[in-house]
Amino acid sequence: MLALWSLAALLLVAARWIDPPTTALHIERRMQAWIHGKPYHERSTFVPLSQISPDFQHAVIAAEDTRFYQHHGFDWQELEIAAREDMEGERTRGASTLTQQLVKNLFFGTGGSFVRKAGEFTLVPVAELVLGKQRILEIYLNVVEWGPGVYGAEPACRAWYRTGARNASREEAARLAAILPAPLKRRPERMNNYSSVILKRMDQMGW
Numbered sequence: 001m002l003a004l005w006s007l008a009a010l011l012l013v014a015a016r017w018i019d020p021p022t023t024a025l026h027i028e029r030r031m032q033a034w035i036h037g038k039p040y041h042e043r044s045t046f047v048p049l050s051q052i053s054p055d056f057q058h059a060v061i062a063a064e065d066t067r068f069y070q071h072h073g074f075d076w077q078e079l080e081i082a083a084r085e086d087m088e089g090e091r092t093r094g095a096s097t098l099t100q101q102l103v104k105n106l107f108f109g110t111g112g113s114f115v116r117k118a119g120e121f122t123l124v125p126v127a128e129l130v131l132g133k134q135r136i137l138e139i140y141l142n143v144v145e146w147g148p149g150v151y152g153a154e155p156a157c158r159a160w161y162r163t164g165a166r167n168a169s170r171e172e173a174a175r176l177a178a179i180l181p182a183p184l185k186r187r188p189e190r191m192n193n194y195s196s197v198i199l200k201r202m203d204q205m206g207w
Contacts, residue, residue: 011106026143028110043149043150045152052166064101073100073125099136142154146179153165170202
């Protein structure tokens, strides 16, 4: 187990300069398609953060991790709120930060085991330390799932709006960010209410 953790930590260090060629989530989706005998076409293109519109970046942060630039990998305030909602049976939100989601996507896929949680908990500080916020955001935006076989901001914009990530409008960015919690089930054109919430958050955050 220690050897696997060390390998993952080394891969995070390498990711400071080298774009990850694949992720555990990508591999998991390919295996699922193969097991079920379903066709699978992967669209994945890594682009620099400078080629992803600021509106797109801000929409994802507003949707997934509003305190991204304030925390150090874990948002303890959100975790406290989520724990209280769990106890009251009224859970309405997730509490995972972008850094946690990135580590999960890179190394663990969609599994929810204790081992995964423990690995994630120990690797998140490493990611924050060696990558920094901008590189974390850049990698996250390039590997996250935005539909069946669609990974990253550039393929997402081209698949849903036939435009590049650098040209995504504020409205398009909000709608794409709105499907992130369930990208295999949601569609941007149906995200009227949640995209409006995201746009309002962006305004409140000065974006």
